[in-house]
Amino acid sequence: xxxxxxxxxxxMPVSSRTVLVRNASLLVTMDDADTRIPDGGVYIVEGVIQxxxxxxxxxxxxxxxxxxxxxxxxPGLVNTHHHFTQTLTRAVPAAQxxxxxxxxxxxxxxxxxxxxxxxxxxxRLAIAELMLSGCTTASDHTYLWPNGARIDDQIEAARExxxxxxxxxxxxxxxxxxxxxxxxxVVEDEDAILRDTRRAIETYHDPSRYAMLRIVVAPxxxxxxxxxxxxxxxxxxRAYGVQAHTHLAETExxxxxCRSTFGKTPVELxxxxxxxxSDVWHAHLVHAHPPEIxxxxxxxxxxxxxxxxxxxxxSGIAPVRVWLDAGCRVGLxxxxxxxxxxxxxxAEARQAMLLQRVANGPAALTATEALRLATRxxxxxxxxxxxxxxxxxxAADLIGYRLDALTFAGGAVHDPLxxxxxxxxxxxxxxxxxxxxxxxxxxxxxxxxPALIAEHNRHARALV
Ligand code: ZN
Numbered sequence: 001x002x003x004x005x006x007x008x009x010x011x012m013p014v015s016s017r018t019v020l021v022r023n024a025s026l027l028v029t030m031d032d033a034d035t036r037i038p039d040g041g042v043y044i045v046e047g048v049i050q051x052x053x054x055x056x057x058x059x060x061x062x063x064x065x066x067x068x069x070x071x072x073x074x075p076g077l078v079n080t081h082h083h084f085t086q087t088l089t090r091a092v093p094a095a096q097x098x099x100x101x102x103x104x105x106x107x108x109x110x111x112x113x114x115x116x117x118x119x120x121x122x123x124r125l126a127i128a129e130l131m132l133s134g135c136t137t138a139s140d141h142t143y144l145w146p147n148g149a150r151i152d153d154q155i156e157a158a159r160e161x162x163x164x165x166x167x168x169x170x171x172x173x174x175x176x177x178x179x180x181x182x183x184x185x186v187v188e189d190e191d192a193i194l195r196d197t198r199r200a201i202e203t204y205h206d207p208s209r210y211a212m213l214r215i216v217v218a219p220x221x222x223x224x225x226x227x228x229x230x231x232x233x234x235x236x237x238r239a240y241g242v243q244a245h246t247h248l249a250e251t252e253x254x255x256x257x258c259r260s261t262f263g264k265t266p267v268e269l270x271x272x273x274x275x276x277x278s279d280v281w282h283a284h285l286v287h288a289h290p291p292e293i294x295x296x297x298x299x300x301x302x303x304x305x306x307x308x309x310x311x312x313x314x315s316g317i318a319p320v321r322v323w324l325d326a327g328c329r330v331g332l333x334x335x336x337x338x339x340x341x342x343x344x345x346x347a348e349a350r351q352a353m354l355l356q357r358v359a360n361g362p363a364a365l366t367a368t369e370a371l372r373l374a375t376r377x378x379x380x381x382x383x384x385x386x387x388x389x390x391x392x393x394x395a396a397d398l399i400g401y402r403l404d405a406l407t408f409a410g411g412a413v414h415d416p417l418x419x420x421x422x423x424x425x426x427x428x429x430x431x432x433x434x435x436x437x438x439x440x441x442x443x444x445x446x447x448x449x450p451a452l453i454a455e456h457n458r459h460a461r462a463l464v
Pocket of ligand 1: 081082083247283335336
């Protein structure tokens with residue numbers, strides 16, 4: 001059993017499993033003081049960090065010792081928005097050059113053929129890609145559950161990978177016949193949605209510190225569910241104390257839809273329905289108006305910034321600095337994967353930095369700020385204070401990139417942390433999640449990647 005609070009850590013029996021990561025060229029903690037430790041290391045007891053410091057000040061022995069020489073070590077990256085199943089429909093020709101609504105209309109009928117096995121395989125593949133890119137905690141927002149697929153399929157597959165997982169039980173209830181965007185064949189009955197969401201929370205949600213699995217209540221968007229379902233969903237989330245998530249203000253089309261259907265902007269609608277606050281995060285929010293952002297920030301509402309998706313679908317440039325200044329919690333999401341079409345979270349940090357500069361100049365977002373969004377920011381968005389930072393008492397989720405990679409040459413020698421973002425993003429050499437090594441020497445532990453890719457491609461062909 002793992003310690004749940006500091007008292008139990010102090011009373012830890014001597015037989016607890018210990019891991020020592022040492023000799024990192026640079027250890028970046030992402031703590032409030034932005035502590036960076038040359039020749040640094042981390043000492044881990046039962047999946048929890050017990051000490052962070054110079055290697056020669058850490059215990060010399062452990063059950064497992066990892067030599068991080070030549071690496072920069074930082075907290076695992078946190079992905080706050082994704083649709084794992086969309087890895088099956090990347091680069092679909094008919095959806096390559098469309099804006100959001102046309103892209104969705106093209107893909108809904110394809111996604112309607114998803115099977116439980118396709119959900120499991122795409123979940124394993126998306127997580128493999130995320131983990132190799134540096135992600136140690138991910139949320140997924142699946143909102144179509146056709147042909148008997150259930151959130152249980154996804155949870156089972158995610159558990160095998162060892163990732164820290166926030167499973168958002170997505171939903172759509174307003175089909176074309178009721179003025180919505182999705183075809184009627186892929187929407188669910190609202191009572192059934194709420195029943196199944198409640199079941200998922202009661203079956204799986206772990207509210208405790210260091211939880212590996214949490215459930216999120218996540219109707220898809222204002223144009224695919226009813227205001228009633230939005231209200232019932234947020235009430236359900238609050239009754240159980242779980243987080244709530246949806247897409248909001250992604251495109252100008254959505255604003256036009258909300259104005260004509262509800263007589264309100266997307267944010268005004270969200271406010272009326274109770275979808276603001278420290279237990280809510282929205283994906284995108286590209287088109288929120290400045291006074292709306294002030295109100296969202298005052299309530300500590302969270303936002304998943306998905307720059308590649310916003311570029312891919314020509315949705316716009318999100319006002320990240322305005323969000324941060326207003327007090328919003330801001331993290332990064334790769335989104336997609338049919339609107340990215342990748343799941344590389346370090347690359348997403350780079351995109352975030354570059355896209356802000358297009359709109360607001362070269363000082364708009366620094367490399368360090370982009371990495372803070374990907375770590376501390378993401379943790380805050382998911383409502384967690386036990387990940388995103390390397391410090392005693394935090395979960396042992398950390399990653400290491402080799403600094404002698406070809407693409408870092410001539411860069412990492414000047415600034416090893418900034419090089420991760422400025423240079424061509426690399427995969428990790430090391431990933432430790434919950435104190436377990438999940439990537440060693442650049443390879444996923446216990447995963448037959450070629451076999452997984454082949455199986456995934458079979459499902460992708462069958463679907464399209
Ligand atoms: Zn999305």
